[in-house]
Amino acid sequence: MKYTVDKNDSNSSARTGVLETDHGTINTPVFMPVGTYGAVKTLTPNELRETGSQIILGNTYHLYLRPGAEIIEAAGGLHGFNQWNGPILTDSGGFQVFSLAKMNKITDGGVVFQSHLDGSEHNLTPALSMGIQRSLGSDIIMAFDECPPGDADIETVSAAVNRTAHWVKLCADYLQVNPLLYKWSQTLFPIVQGSIYPELRKMSAEQVIPYASCGIAIGGLAVGEEKSAMFEIIDLMDEALPKDQPRYLMGVGKPTDIIRAVRSGIDMFDCVMPTRNARNGQLFTSHGKMNIRNAKYKSDFSPADENCDCMLCSTFSRAYVRHLLNVNEVLGHRLTSIHNITFYQKLMRTIRQQIEANSFSSWAQSKLSEWEDM
Numbered sequence: 001m002k003y004t005v006d007k008n009d010s011n012s013s014a015r016t017g018v019l020e021t022d023h024g025t026i027n028t029p030v031f032m033p034v035g036t037y038g039a040v041k042t043l044t045p046n047e048l049r050e051t052g053s054q055i056i057l058g059n060t061y062h063l064y065l066r067p068g069a070e071i072i073e074a075a076g077g078l079h080g081f082n083q084w085n086g087p088i089l090t091d092s093g094g095f096q097v098f099s100l101a102k103m104n105k106i107t108d109g110g111v112v113f114q115s116h117l118d119g120s121e122h123n124l125t126p127a128l129s130m131g132i133q134r135s136l137g138s139d140i141i142m143a144f145d146e147c148p149p150g151d152a153d154i155e156t157v158s159a160a161v162n163r164t165a166h167w168v169k170l171c172a173d174y175l176q177v178n179p180l181l182y183k184w185s186q187t188l189f190p191i192v193q194g195s196i197y198p199e200l201r202k203m204s205a206e207q208v209i210p211y212a213s214c215g216i217a218i219g220g221l222a223v224g225e226e227k228s229a230m231f232e233i234i235d236l237m238d239e240a241l242p243k244d245q246p247r248y249l250m251g252v253g254k255p256t257d258i259i260r261a262v263r264s265g266i267d268m269f270d271c272v273m274p275t276r277n278a279r280n281g282q283l284f285t286s287h288g289k290m291n292i293r294n295a296k297y298k299s300d301f302s303p304a305d306e307n308c309d310c311m312l313c314s315t316f317s318r319a320y321v322r323h324l325l326n327v328n329e330v331l332g333h334r335l336t337s338i339h340n341i342t343f344y345q346k347l348m349r350t351i352r353q354q355i356e357a358n359s360f361s362s363w364a365q366s367k368l369s370e371w372e373d374m
Contacts, residue, residue, distance in 0.1 A: 001139070001187040001214045003246050011361035013238050013265035016352050019215075019246055021087045021139040022184035023079065026054045028246055028267040029351055031258070031344045032089060033274065036062050038072075038082045040341070041275050042334040045084040051310070051338060052345030055086055055139075057270050060132050061093035061100070061124075065115055069135035077137025077182050089270075090138035091250075092129045092191075095147050095219075106146065108166060126170035130178070137182045141175070142217065143168040143208070145191040150224030157195040160220075164193045165207035172211050188212075189248060191219040196229040198236055205240040216241055217248040218266075222257075231260060238265040255284060255347055255374045259364050262351055274344050278336035281325050284343040288373050292336065297322045310342035311335060 002020040009015065019026040033040045033048065036059045040048055048056065058078050063069065075081040078088055094111070097104055101113035110125030129144040144167045146160040168190045175188060190208035194201035209216065218237050221230045234249065241247055246267040252258070253271020261269070274284070281293035285305035292304065301317040308314075312321060312335040324332030354360040 001185060003214050003244070005244065007356050007358075009355050009360045010358055012263045012364075014262045014351075014355050014360045014364075015265065015267070016355045017246065017267060019267075021187075023085065023087045023139055024054070026087060027352060029258075029262050029348055029355075030054055030268055031253075031348045032057050032268065032270040033341055033344075034059075034270055034272045035082070035084075036272075037066070038063060038078055040337075041279070042330065042337050043341070045082065047338060048084070048341070049086075051341040052349065053086075053341060056084055056088055058088055058090045058136060058138060059093070059096065060090050060129060060136070060142075061096035063090075063136060064093060064122075064124075064132050065117055069132045073135040073137075073181065077135070079137060087139040088136075089140040089189075090133050090136050090142065092142040092144040093124055093132070094129070094145050095251075097124055098147055106163070108163060110144075110167075126167045127174045130171050130174040134175075134178060134181050134186070137184070137186070139184065139186060140215065141171075141186050141188050143171045143188055143190045143211070145193055145219055147193065147220045147223065148195060150195065150220075152195060154197055154200070157193070157197055157200055160195075161193050161200050161204045161207070164191065164204065168208050168211050187214050189215045189217045191217045191250070192237065192241070193220045194233075195220055196225050196233060198233070201233055201236055202240055205237065209242065212242065212245055215246045215248060215268075217250050219250045221249065222252045227257075231264070234261055234264045234266065241265075253344075255344070256368055256371050258347070259351070259367055262355075263361070263364055274340035275337045278340040279333045281322075281336065283336060284340050284374060288371060292318060292322050293325055294322075304339060305343075308339065308342060308346070310339045312339040 006016045017028040035056045072081045100116045104113040112123045126144040133141040145164040148160045190211040192204045194204040248268035249266045253273040283290040286307040297318040303313040354363045
């Protein structure tokens with residue numbers, strides 16, 4: 001995999017770049033829709049392409065439990081299983097083990113946990129996470145890490161930082177001696193932990209950077225900490241992380257947070273917010289957030305957003321989409337999801353264009369003021 005910085009904004013750390021993978025080229029900054037179970041909820045690969053999506057995510061924890069890595073490997077990897085022919089990133093499963101498992105026990109060797117589905121016991125180790133991701137065949141493999149909660153004390157976070165450093169070495173060792181299963185390459189992204197503690201963040205970055213060949217991630221943010229503290233850490237990482245590799249801010253997805261993070265040198269984002277909020281009737285529009293379920297839209301036959309050309313806005317009215325959602329019609333979930341992902345991808349294209357035009361900083365300030373509720 002290869003990353004090239006194309007344009008640096010003269011008034012901030014924002015930049016555009018190109019990330020080349022064996023499944024296609026990604027223009028950064030990029031937003032990656034989340035396909036937890038191998039699919040972005042309710043949408044086909046072709047529909048995702050039409051929104052402008054370049055890369056999607058899969059979830060190691062969930063795909064390991066259902067349908068199982070062996071099934072996906074027999075299908076030719078996740079690309080063959082879900083028929084998405086573009087790049088795929090898979091997370092390590094660690095976050096889900098800590099957040100979803102009924103019980104877990106952490107050791108330096110890995111995490112013993114009980115499945116949230118049936119209570120069955122599993123031992124997820126760095127080697128097993130890598131093995132699953134080898135079977136999934138993702139273009140970008142996330143290292144197995146320990147993500148402490150946002151309110152964890154400094155001793156807990158320090159232990160997580162050291163364990164994350166130990167685990168990334170085990171991940172790299174596994175990938176070194178276990179060959180590729182498919183004809184394309186896979187690139188490991190190590191993850192920086194350290195919560196809101198600057199010295200621990202610096203230490204974690206120093207520990208994991210040696211394992212970063214073409215990309216590094218910032219984990220453990222947007223997990224309950226204060227927003228100001230989150231951005232202090234992002235600014236710190238702008239100085240601590242390599243400039244010639246893409247930086248991936250895990251799980252951060254509010255439009256205004258994306259704009260602010262791009263300003264601080266972040267290149268890659270993912271979040272379930274566009275699709276999850278869509279299914280609950282919340283649309284992201286050029287005028288701000290809209291709750292399409294509200295009664296005031298019952299007889300409103302105008303498009304949800306006159307500045308959007310997605311299938312929802314170019315074809316259907318607010319009243320119709322409101323009706324679909326209120327009767328729990330799946331088409332409503334599909335249309336609102338298409339709209340929100342289209343909004344996000346249009347936002348990322350605009351960000352790239354503004355950086356290329358060297359007008360990003362003024363544009364960003366204007367949007368942050370205009371979109372206070374997003």
